[in-house]
Every structure is written in structure tokens, then in C-alpha cells.
Amino acid sequence: MQELYADIILPIAVKGRFTYSVPADLVDFAKPGVKALVQLGNRKIYSGIICRVHDEKPDLENIRQLIRITDPEPVVNEIQLKFWSWISNYYMCSEGEVMNAAMPSAFLPEGITSSPVAERYRPREESFLELAKSFSDEELNGLLDKLKKAPAQAAILNSYLFHSGYTAGSGIVPLRKSLLLKESGSASAIMSLIGKGILATVSLRVGRLKEYPGEAESLRELSSRQAEVFQSIRSLFEEKDIVLLHGITSSGKTEIYIHLIEEQLRRGKQVLYMLPEIALTAQIILRLQKHFGTVTGVYHSRFTDQEKVEIWNKVADKDPSSGYRLILGVRSSVFLPFSDLSLVIVDEEHDGSYKQHDPAPRYNARDSAVMLAALHKAKILLGSASPSLESYSNAAMGKYGLAVLRERYGQIRLPEIIVANTREAYRKKLMVSHFTPELLSAIDTALARDEQIILFQNRRGFSPYIECPECGWIPVCTQCAVNLTYHKSINRMVCHYCGYSEEVSRKCGSCGSPGLATKGFGTEKIEDEIRILFPSARIARMDHDTTRSRNAFTRIIRAFEEHETDILIGTQMISKGLDFENLTVVGILNADNLLNYPDFRAHERSFQLLEQVSGRAGRRRKQGRVIIQTSDPAHRIIRLVLRHDYEGMYKMQAADRLSFGYPPFYRMIKISLRHRDRAELNRFADILGSDLRKQFGKGILGPEFPVISKIQLWYIKTILIKISKDKPLARVKEIIAGSVERLEKQKGTAALRIAVDVDPY
């Protein structure tokens, strides 16, 4: 018989596949997607996933055999395996790293001799009560008669009969014990009924997931403009697999998505709807469940691992009466076990949160979703009010179809933008703490009309740093090259990079003088001051610090929707996609730190963020107002935002990018090197830099220290590689991998960490 071999993905960062021979007794079980136990090296035993079975004898001296197949059922399907392989190739990491990111950890194959990876999945069981046997009507009446003297027991039995709808001859329905207890209250009465052989307990498996029982409400009718765009998307899909929907804020993009989803679900297909932010899923799910009900599921990082397993199983479940057909998810939802995907929607496609920075795989979920859709032969719709330069240029070149929606639903006008000059207000002494007269008066007016307000500030905490007014000393993290942020509520200074915190210094760490000053402002300080300035307003804050608990997002958003809050203060979490009926004023506290951020995408991002956050205002009945505070009102990006001129921004940025050799016209790969010893880091970075320069010449920038040059005691240096688009990318990656390998072979590199980031974002 022909010898068979299995390639195995192991949960380790080593690249390449591991090939084992399949012993004769396992031949029937060795299939792609199943878990298998193998030995690696001299002692280590690992469990991995078989990704391919074949008869190509590997070129090795001794080939080991698989030890065991741990479960004959595949845990991943073949499309997933292809997808993992693409991610690992494209983003230059191992398939093991992709597997680790892709699966809930309770599913992961564990390294047997390494520490156990995670707790295993345990189905949840709950106690149910049911009739001990099929009683006839006479028997039941007799029982109820006898129980007249035991009213608590009679109540339980009656409540059981009521809820189960039991009649003689119908089947026996188990009911949750907790339900009967809640209604009729007595555990001892239940015990007695069980003792008398009337009721019996059974333990049944129950799901952990919340269900979204919809009313199957019919779809809203699209406006005539929306209907045109809907039709145009459908006809673009006949020729192209990828369509970009450029629709201004509140034009009804979500409404169009819902219509597209409906069509696919009716065909019995699966749909993936991606969002960049967990906070958004809380609101959109309510809109979706109305129409699509229980076939709708949500996926994001706030679920427990046990819940993730159940979501995973429901996506894999092909039975439409129990499985999910529509998944609303963030970045990681691209890894779910879809089998029948026909449409992917990536909303807010420009958003940086789609990119995973650390650890590997450093994938962009938007771009990966394009590949996922291709593997499923599905269509993909990217939507945004201010598309990324990447996607827009793809549309401009005809690679993507383009659909445009330029008017708000209900013909409501885009918000009026007021630029408030902070420099002048400071000079004229008109600033009240961090607020311009324009912003304060807009808040006043809105409150007087019982309308709501959002205030946006891109920093959390109270103040970004503390400074000695005498000598300029600033407390920094002991482990990172980062100023400590003052958090007033806990009265500590916190590092936002590593979480290190310390008590607030009373006196200067350098010259010893007392009276350190807080500098700059974050959301916490804005909240404090707004409370003083508007004492009767109801105020809430949404940022990383106030949303640590599991349901915090939903709670804060719900309260704002219900108008239990007048003013909501927050970071970029509140800038995206949220839809509030009564919100008319949006204030941007400080546009300067967006515009001046040291990154080639800073201007594009500022435009997107300002458009996005402005887009929250005045979405239903009337035009909203947006107050942008800046010291530079003449800034070209501010001027473009004033006119909501996306095309103008695109042209201007595209010209810059082209002349300086940046994406979308050039590709970029970033290599980060980390070492605890600065001199060693410099030495190795220089070696790699000059090796790469031999291959890529002027395309190499660096090595240099990034803005944050040390995190958690590790010094960091980066090298940027700019690659012209006509170079074959696969070859470029080989060259880079080769240089990295050569460096890793040098003496002393054991303490050096190298991370390659393809398409850094």
C-alpha cells in the first residue's frame, strides 16, 4: 500500500509545515482539520491540526509517525485551512500563530509537555423538572385533589402544567427548575413532589449565548436614492467581487446592508457583517435582530472562551433552525468556521482597528476578509463615509466597483461645522478652562432645548502628563519611554503602554520643588469640568477606563439612547457609527493633537475621524452642529472638513503619497527589533539595515527609534521598507525573510526579538 503523509500545523511560531507518516491503522482517520498527537524534537509531544494528507515522501532521513488522532471529527474546515495558509504567507508568520489567533483557546491543540493551554470547553448543564410519567387526566385531577392540603406543592404542579401545556397524550416537556422556583418559590415542595413520584429532575445541556428572538419585522422601505444605490451595488456585483460603498454619514448605509443581507439569508446563505468596534455591535445588533431574529450571532473579544466555543459551533452548524446565518463581529470574526458564506460587509472599512498590531498574525481584517470572500466565492462590500485611500484608489482604478450615496436620509443636511480658534480665545482670555465660548454656547443651547451632546477627546485619563513648573521635569514610566498619565479618580499616574502605575509625586523628582502642575487634558478632566460648568446636566463618560466591565458599552449607550444622559464624553469609541436620535451637538475638544500626530496617515485619519464624529450629530430631524476647537483654523484638513470634501482630501493626500512613495501607491513592510540592551539593539539593527539596503537601496528607511522607543524595558528600533508595486511581492518577502534569518544566525541574537509587519497601519 502507498505510504501516506500528513502535514501538521503545530501551535508554535516556527514557520513551515511538519510532515509525519500516517500509520496504517490511522489512514481512515487522518483527514484535514482533525487533531493529531505528534512528537517534535527529542521529547516534546504536541497536539496539532492536520492540514493536508498526501503521498509525497518528504526529503528527510527519518520520518516520524503520527502518534494518535485525538478526535475523528474535524475542528476546522478546508476553507479555513486555506485561509490560515494565506494569512501566514501574506503576513509572514507561522500557521501555528494563525491557528492560535483563530480558535477559541478551549479548542486549541495544546502542547502536551508545555503548560496546558487553556481550560477545556465544558457544556453548561441546568436542572429541569418534568412529570415523572405520562399521567392521565383522571390521575392528574386526583393528584391535585390530594394536594389541596399541600398548597405549595399544588402551586408548583399547577405552574408546571400551565407552562408545559401538558395534556394526557402530549409529550412530557422539561421546564427549567429555576423558572418553577421563581414562580412558586419552594424548593422543599419540589422535593416532596419528586419524593411522591410526581415530578422528576433531569439535567440538560443549555447554551450560554443570549438569543436574539426577532419579531421578523419587515424591512423598511428604501428611499428612492437608497434604492438606486442598492440596485447599483447588485449590478456591480455581477461584474466585480468587491464593491466600495462611499456613503456620507447617516445616508442609510446600514439600511442598505440590511436589504443586501436579507436577500442572501433568503437564499439560505451565510453573511458576515464586520464592524471595527465592540461598542458598535451593541447598537447594530438591535437593528439586525428586529429583522433576522435568532439566526443572528455576535462575536467579539468580550465573550468568555466558553461562549466563544458555542458561537463557533453555531456558525459551523448548517441547520438553519439552530445555527447562525448572520454574524456581526469585529476583527477576529474572519476566523469563524463559515461554510456557506455568500456576502461579507466591512463597515467603516477605513478604520485602523481592523489591523492587529500584536502579536502575530499582524493581519488587517478588512484585507483578509477580501481573501476570505474570494475563498468562499462570496461578494464583499466595503462601506465608509470617508474610505481609506487604499480602497478609494482601488475603486478609482476600477479594481473595485464604486457606489456613492451623497445625501442623508430624509434630506437632513450635513451638520454645520464651526471652527473655534483656541489660540485667539486664549489671547482674548475668553477660554473657560478648555472650552471656547462657541462650544459652551452650543452646549447651553442644546441643553435648553433638551437635546443631547457628545464631547470628543482623543485621550483618556485626567491629564497626559505632570510637569515641574520650575525645571520642566516630567514623571515617566520606569519601563517605557512614555510620560505617565494622571488619573484623578484613582489618584495615580499610569503608563498607557504597560499599565505600570505609581502614586502621584508630591514634589519634583529632579529639583525637589513642590507644586507639580498637571498638563494637557484627557476625558476624565473634561468630565470633571463639564460637571462644574453644567451642574444640572446628566453626564457620562465612555472610554477604556469606564468600559472594563462586560456590559459597560451596552449600558452607557442604552442610557444615552434613552436620554437618561445629556452629555456623553468619550474617546474614539464614541466617534464611530453610533446613531442617536436626539443628538444635535458634537464638540471636538482638541483637533491639534490629531493633525500633528507623527504618522504619514495623520491627515487622512484626522479627516476621517472629524467626519466620522461630526456625522453623529443631527441624524434624524434637524441639522446638527459641530464645534471643532483648534489653534490652527486655516489647516488644510480643517478647511476640507468644513466643506465635507472627501474627494478634495483624497486628491491632496494621494498626491503627497505618490510623491513621497507611500501607500496606496507603494507597499510597506515594517520590521521592529527589540532588545533590552540599547547598544546591542543598535548593533543588530544596523546589520539588518545595511543588509536590506543592499537589496532595496533607497527603499529602506531607518533603522530608527520610533516615537515610543522603549516599552516594558525593551528598546525598540524600526526599519521601514517601501516597495514599488511592480515588484513581485512574494519575492520581496523571501528576500526580507532571508535577511532576517541571516541576522538570527549571528551570535548573541537569542535576546533579540524581531517582528515583521506587512502593510503596517
Ligand code: ADP
Ligand atoms: P449610515 O449607516 O449611513 O450612517 P443609517 O443606516 O444609520 O446611516 O441611517 C441613518 C438614520 O436614518 C437611522 O436612524 C436610520 O434608521 C434612518 N434611516 C435610514 N434609511 C431609512 C429608511 N429607508 N427608512 C427609515 N429610516 C431610515
Ligand code: ZN
Ligand atoms: Zn510603561
Ligand code: ZN
Ligand atoms: Zn523640578
